[in-house]
Amino acid sequence: MKTLAPIVALSLLAAGGLAAQDTSKAAAPAAAPAAAAPTAIEVSDAVVAKSVVDRQPQDTGSAFTPDVGQLVCWTKVSGASGSSIHHVWFHGDTQVGDVELQVGGSPWRTWSKKSVPADWTGAWHVEVRDASGAVLKRLDFTVGQ
Numbered sequence: 001m002k003t004l005a006p007i008v009a010l011s012l013l014a015a016g017g018l019a020a021q022d023t024s025k026a027a028a029p030a031a032a033p034a035a036a037a038p039t040a041i042e043v044s045d046a047v048v049a050k051s052v053v054d055r056q057p058q059d060t061g062s063a064f065t066p067d068v069g070q071l072v073c074w075t076k077v078s079g080a081s082g083s084s085i086h087h088v089w090f091h092g093d094t095q096v097g098d099v100e101l102q103v104g105g106s107p108w109r110t111w112s113k114k115s116v117p118a119d120w121t122g123a124w125h126v127e128v129r130d131a132s133g134a135v136l137k138r139l140d141f142t143v144g145q
Contacts, residue, residue: 041085041130043137044107045076048126052111066118066144073126073139074111081105085136086129087112091120116143 049057049072050064057074064071073087080103089097089112099112114126121144128137 041080041083041136042078043075043128044078045074046128046137046139047074048072048139048141049074055109057111062141064116064141064143066121068116068143069118070113070115071141072111072113073128074109075101075128075137076107076109077103077128077136078107080108080130084131085110086127086131086133088127088129089114090125090127092123 047057047060048062048064050059050068050070052058052072052074057072060074073089075085075087077085082103084100084102087097087099087101088095089099097112097114101110101112103110116124121142123140123142125138125140127135128139129135
């Protein structure tokens with residue numbers, strides 16, 4: 001009988017080990033939670049203006065006189081909280097400015113200013129871009145002419 005006890009004990013230990021292996025196979029690993037889809041940034045309003053007063057654009061338009069001196073691109077965005085957008089200014093096809101603007105909430109109003117020399121007449125545009133460079137909105141305007 002003394003020789004039988006160790007064999008029974010080893011058999012019970014082996015069976016317990018197999019049971020532990022069986023339960024690990026039976027329990028499927030929990031699926032990882034799905035990553036939240038990134039929120040799309042939406043430009044709900046954007047204009048070119050002469051100034052901003054109380055966070056609202058003033059004297060908006062698509063044609064300005066050569067003596068305007070400075071213009072503002074005013075933008076209202078949603079879905080960009082905690083990220084940034086860019087206002088990329090062009091005179092003709094030449095990029096003349098790139099302003100990064102932090103977005104602190106949704107919706108969020110923000111703007112950038114660009115000096116406009118009197119002799120820089122002709123076609124202009126501003127592109128509102130997300131942080132990756134994708135164009136969200138384009139505003140065309142002219143100075144002079």
